[in-house]
Amino acid sequence: MGIEIYNGGMLTTIQDLGRMGYQSQGIVVSGAMDPFALQIANLLVGNAPDEPAIEITLMGPTLEAKSDLIVAVTGADLGLEINGKPAPLWETIPFRKGEIMRFSGSRNNGVRAYLAVQGGWEADSLFGSYATYLMAGIGGHQGRALQAGDQLKVKKQIPSRKRFFHRKLPPALIPRYTPHKRIRVMLGINQDAFTEEGIQTFLTHSYQITPRFNRMGMRLSGPKITHCKPADILSTTVTYGTIQVPANGQPIILLADRQTTGGYTQIANVITVDLPLLGQSRAGETLSFQTISMKEAQRLVMEQERFLKQLQVHQWNPL
């Protein structure tokens, strides 16, 4: 009952919406790099939105269904195939016993895909979350990335319902990932540590994502952002999407596996609804930043929440 992994792929881990509630003990939040895609994958198969799903990075795994499953894959198009035939994303699909799922390679922009199964994946829960945090070796499947030979079980088998098949997100609602992304931000707690010119530089130029990019954070390179106060601050809280600028003037965006505190000046925070765009970016691509008000950012969060809620309420009916 579940799947067996033949090949783990580049970096395949179990994630959920993260380990919130313990940051005051230094417990790193982790969770999906693209929380939107993870939630949609779960909702498509009839799970609660925060169930654990498998996060697949760029080069996907090869795996076999050990029983009849209902799954959905969302996020980046990494070349999903079942038994050698292309299979659709953002859609509930059957994955029958003995079938092989593989990913033939990235066909478009975007980096991370999410594989959810009806009933949810069985995984290690710690501090109320299944998210894998590799550095401490906790959560997910034995605290590590999935590899050949691993067996993953399904938590509870729900009798399959035919109407689940072909349930899909309307194409208009499927996010498009582009190699240049406009990211909306709110200026950060240390905005007064920068010169006016520094802030303007940050908001009017494109920044390229360097290869120093992992689940903890991404370093950008571009025109130098100038400080008018020291670039080092007393270490204090950071969050997903906090943009720090050290003395070299090159921004660092903190991501899912970020440390809980940081000691560099914080110029801005990426708004919640744009965080998935960061998780779907890759080295060499560019980002540009524009500010929006807190009111507008929070309106967008609530709009997205309403949309997810709607999907949840209607999940037992065909769309």
Place this chain on the structure above:
Amino acid sequence: MYYNQYRKFLIHEEVIRIQFLPMGDHALHLIVGDRIDLSTHRRVVRLHQQLKQDPIPEVIEWVPTYQAITFFYSPKTITYDQLCFEVEKRWLQAKQQTTSLTTRRIEIPVLYGGRWGFDLDEVASYNQLSQEEVIRIHSQTTYLVYMIGFTPGFPYLGGMSTQIATPRKKNPRNRVPRGSVGIADQQTGIYSLATPGGWNIIGRTPIQLFDPQQQPAVLLQMGDQIRFFPIDDHEYREIEEAYQNRSFQVSISVVKLDEPTEN
């Protein structure tokens, strides 16, 4: 109305300026001071205690640091302004909180120098001291855990003697072993996980600051006192073994604090 706002309060005859700032669309950052010192720390602790007694139901979690507390929330359940109002109410009530007169003191065994403390030599020569003097100074000081953060269970410690202060390494190491005890400028700390790091490593402790198999998983908490004591190679192995067999007890005592003289 609280957006980017300063508020002034007279507390114990001192004007305290606090500042409310949004940290993105899902966190409020309250700043109650601008330095690392006991008086600022006590302000943070008092508000932390008040929040534990009288939590704000909509707050998902709050994170105390040296001079600030960050509140995580969902704009679905509370507005930013309402949250600021609730926090300010507790800040005002926190004045009545007396900070505890006792605290935990935790003894941390350290194997100094050699291949465990590969930078001890450098710290000694930078400060024109012998290695023994560095060990003596480092292990004869009582340190205060100002905050926990960075990685699981990592303590930000205050109180280190300036005699052994040493600047961060110019080229951080890709991997510093778990348990490494290091010095960076005027701070000392213990790596709770194997992570990249730029601190000067003077020794290693067999004690695990974060152990998901233990209850509690995180050994230290804000407000704890720490003392380091030197051990030798043989003792290190003994403790490490005992630790793995779950037969080693970290020495934790309760000590009286000096009457706070600052607010």
